[in-house]
Amino acid sequence: MTDAAFRFDNSFAATMPGFYVAQAPARAPAPRLLRLNETLARDLGLDPATLTAEMFSGNALPVGAQPIAQVYAGHQFGGFSPQLGDGRALLLGEVIDRHGQRRDIALKGSGRTPFSRGGDGKAAVGPVLREYLIGEAMQALGVPTTRALAAVATGAPVLRQVELPGAVLTRVAASHIRVGTFQFFAARGETDKLRQLADYTMARHYPDLTAADYLSFFNAVAARQAALIAQWMALGFVHGVMNTDNMALSGETIDYGPCAFMEAYDPDTVFSSIDQTGRYSWGNQPFILIWNLTRLAEALLPLLGADEQSAVARATEALEAVPPLYRAHWLGLMRGKLGLAGADATDQRLADDLLALMQAQGADWTGTFRALARGHLALTGAAAEAWKTRWQARQAPDAAARMQAANPAYIPRNHLVEQALAAAEAGDMAPFEALLAVITDPFTDRLGLEGYAQPAPESFGRYRTFCGT
Numbered sequence: 001m002t003d004a005a006f007r008f009d010n011s012f013a014a015t016m017p018g019f020y021v022a023q024a025p026a027r028a029p030a031p032r033l034l035r036l037n038e039t040l041a042r043d044l045g046l047d048p049a050t051l052t053a054e055m056f057s058g059n060a061l062p063v064g065a066q067p068i069a070q071v072y073a074g075h076q077f078g079g080f081s082p083q084l085g086d087g088r089a090l091l092l093g094e095v096i097d098r099h100g101q102r103r104d105i106a107l108k109g110s111g112r113t114p115f116s117r118g119g120d121g122k123a124a125v126g127p128v129l130r131e132y133l134i135g136e137a138m139q140a141l142g143v144p145t146t147r148a149l150a151a152v153a154t155g156a157p158v159l160r161q162v163e164l165p166g167a168v169l170t171r172v173a174a175s176h177i178r179v180g181t182f183q184f185f186a187a188r189g190e191t192d193k194l195r196q197l198a199d200y201t202m203a204r205h206y207p208d209l210t211a212a213d214y215l216s217f218f219n220a221v222a223a224r225q226a227a228l229i230a231q232w233m234a235l236g237f238v239h240g241v242m243n244t245d246n247m248a249l250s251g252e253t254i255d256y257g258p259c260a261f262m263e264a265y266d267p268d269t270v271f272s273s274i275d276q277t278g279r280y281s282w283g284n285q286p287f288i289l290i291w292n293l294t295r296l297a298e299a300l301l302p303l304l305g306a307d308e309q310s311a312v313a314r315a316t317e318a319l320e321a322v323p324p325l326y327r328a329h330w331l332g333l334m335r336g337k338l339g340l341a342g343a344d345a346t347d348q349r350l351a352d353d354l355l356a357l358m359q360a361q362g363a364d365w366t367g368t369f370r371a372l373a374r375g376h377l378a379l380t381g382a383a384a385e386a387w388k389t390r391w392q393a394r395q396a397p398d399a400a401a402r403m404q405a406a407n408p409a410y411i412p413r414n415h416l417v418e419q420a421l422a423a424a425e426a427g428d429m430a431p432f433e434a435l436l437a438v439i440t441d442p443f444t445d446r447l448g449l450e451g452y453a454q455p456a457p458e459s460f461g462r463y464r465t466f467c468g469t
């Protein structure tokens with residue numbers, strides 16, 4: 001153990017026995033710090049000078065750390081697994097940040113746990129740095145997200161399709177409680193533990209709710225998730241693996257595996273190599289939002305009513321409120337992206353017609369909206385000109401400023417992400433650092449960075465990502 005003044009306050013480990021198993025991280029033979037998020041470290045009340053590769057590899061844990069692997073279940077691509085759990089992650093503990101918020105500090109890629117299911121529990125440099133990069137991009141874009149505190153090369157290879165350099169990510173989250181955590185105890189009929197989990201989650205993430213008001217708890221979770229998925233959609237972000245074990249009750253985006261930002265607009269866009277049916281395509285994400293929340297409602301049924309019939313009725317009513325809530329968030333974001341004045345009944349049609357034009361012309365999602373923020377419609381033809389006339393009639397006086405703030409100039413472009421990760425795997429972090437500097441200031445146009453705003457060249461081909469396990 002080493003003292004880096006983390007000031008751990010480990011409420012989950014202290015009050016939730018039976019929801020985890022204690023597990024020490026595997027030892028890394030030659031840990032080397034690839035990237036330390038000094039800004040985040042300071043926000044957590046840490047001194048970056050005290051933070052080391054040994055610590056973030058798991059070799060020398062900070063004083064007060066209590067490494068545990070959390071248990072959960074989950075629907076993965078629609079199929080239910082009654083026991084999943086942290087197969088390659090360990091929650092070291094919790095800290096209270098400078099804003100008074102409780103934050104989890106966890107290692108990802110730190111070796112086998114009782115939930116590894118035959119896996120090695122390790123991670124490779126590429127997926128670790130992808131999560132670091134995309135998480136920081138989402139933070140800069142204003143999307144609730146887990147973040148990376150550090151990325152460390154372990155000095156040991158991991159075997160996937162090929163041998164890759166190993167790494168460990170230190171992830172910071174509001175918590176790691178998932179829909180799948182509730183599903184685990186619901187599937188086992190452990191209503192007392194289900195209630196204990198709900199009470200803990202409410203106290204931690206929804207402290208303004210009345211104790212034991214589990215319907216309001218569900219509604220609050222649904223509201224955060226509806227807002228979150230609307231943000232994803234507005235940015236062209238495709239999560240890629242919206243399993244119920246990857247939906248956090250805090251309302252943060254979690255697990256940046258086979259994710260990417262859409263370029264040419266197509267609702268059927270899929271990036272995950274294992275998503276053969278398009279279940280988690282860009283256009284399906286709002287439907288999966290409802291599907292996942294339905295699974296949460298099912299898990300909470302024992303807490304929602306005195307009998308099953310009344311519980312189902314209350315859950316059904318709550319679920320029926322989610323689609324209009326999501327649509328309201330989505331339309332509000334589109335009004336911002338288009339710089340519209342107030343609200344008008346024609347706004348949904350205006351947005352839909354733009355998307356139809358973009359799809360027909362294969363227009364770049366981010367580039368099209370950023371061009372609009374500059375007053376330029378990057379679409380051609382009579383239909384596009386007619387749309388532009390309608391749009392201009394609805395613009396607010398401050399439309400340009402609003403649109404500049406809503407539509408990023410820079411996102412983690414897929415080909416640049418791959419170039420940065422390939423270079424990092426070969427030992428060169430310069431492309432990663434350059435890309436990180438660009439995407440963490442996404443709304444400011446800067447001379448000389450035009451290449452970072454361009455979509456992938458045709459030679460890049462069809463983009464596919466992998467989960468990293």
